[in-house]
Structures are given as structure tokens and as C-alpha cells.
Amino acid sequence: MIEIEAVLETDGTLRACKVQGHSGAGKSGTDIVCAAVSVLMRTAFSVLSERKGITLEGGAPEKGQMWLEAGYETEGKDFLHTVGVFLIEGLSSVAREFPKNCKLNIVTRRN
Numbered sequence: 656m657i658e659i660e661a662v663l664e665t666d667g668t669l670r671a672c673k674v675q676g677h678s679g680a681g682k683s684g685t686d687i688v689c690a691a692v693s694v695l696m697r698t699a700f701s702v703l704s705e706r707k708g709i710t711l712e713g714g715a716p717e718k719g720q721m722w723l724e725a726g727y728e729t730e731g732k733d734f735l736h737t738v739g740v741f742l743i744e745g746l747s748s749v750a751r752e753f754p755k756n757c758k759l760n761i762v763t764r765r766n
Contacts, residue, residue, distance in 0.1 A: 657692055657757045659746055665763055668732060669739025672696065672746075673722040678756035688749060688756045695745040696721050699738055706734050 657678045662671040674696055678688035700723050703711050708731025713723030727735045743761065750759040 656755075657688065659692070659750070659757070659759045660762060661743055661746070661759065662762045662764060663739065663743070665765055666736070667740065668727075668736045669725055669742065670764070671722070671724045672699075672742065675720045677719050678753065680753060680756045688753045691749045692746065692757065693721070695742055695749075696723070699723070699742040703735065703738055706731060708732075709735055 657674060657676045660671075660673045661669065663669055674692055678686055678692075680686050680688040700711070700713055700721075703709050703723070703725055708728040710726040711723060713721070715721040725735055725739075743759075746757075746759050750757045
């Protein structure tokens, strides 16, 4: 099971996302659930890392794990919010379609 925890501000702005585990939906290298989650996380990280006004930390310390933590200056908030909406919608879609293989937990914290 892939377990995902996303941390959002009360207005929906992404602050962190942590993914861990293996979905077990297919053989290693051909698992569509793992592939979908990996592509969403890697793309979000890549896009955010190139944007002025956003601070980003993250990594993939071992197979089956990835995390990111994002901060922003005034000019970066709208972009971070938009990328977060995209990421959460994508991860939610995977979790809805494959509930036995992927679980998403969204935590809201005050801005």
C-alpha cells in the first residue's frame, strides 16, 4: 500500500507531501499505481524547484519513499497553490481508482 500524507494550509496551499510504500498492483517496474504517484510527485518537485519565490526541500531517500516541503515568499504563493491543487487532484484520483493500493491523507494546518 502506498501511503501519502499531504499538508495544506487552510486556503489549500501545499506545504508538504510525503509518500511511502509500494502499491503491490503489479510487478516492480510495471506497477501503474507506483508509476502514477511517482510521476505526479517528481513533476511537482521539478516544477516547484525552478520557480522564483518558492523554497523547496525534498528527496527520495530509498525506493518507495519521496517527500517534499515547500515554503514561499509573497510572489510564489499563487504558483505553489496552483501546483498543489494539481498534485492533490492527481493523487486523489489515483487513490479513488485504486483504494486497495493507495491511501491519501490530507492534513490542514493554519497559515
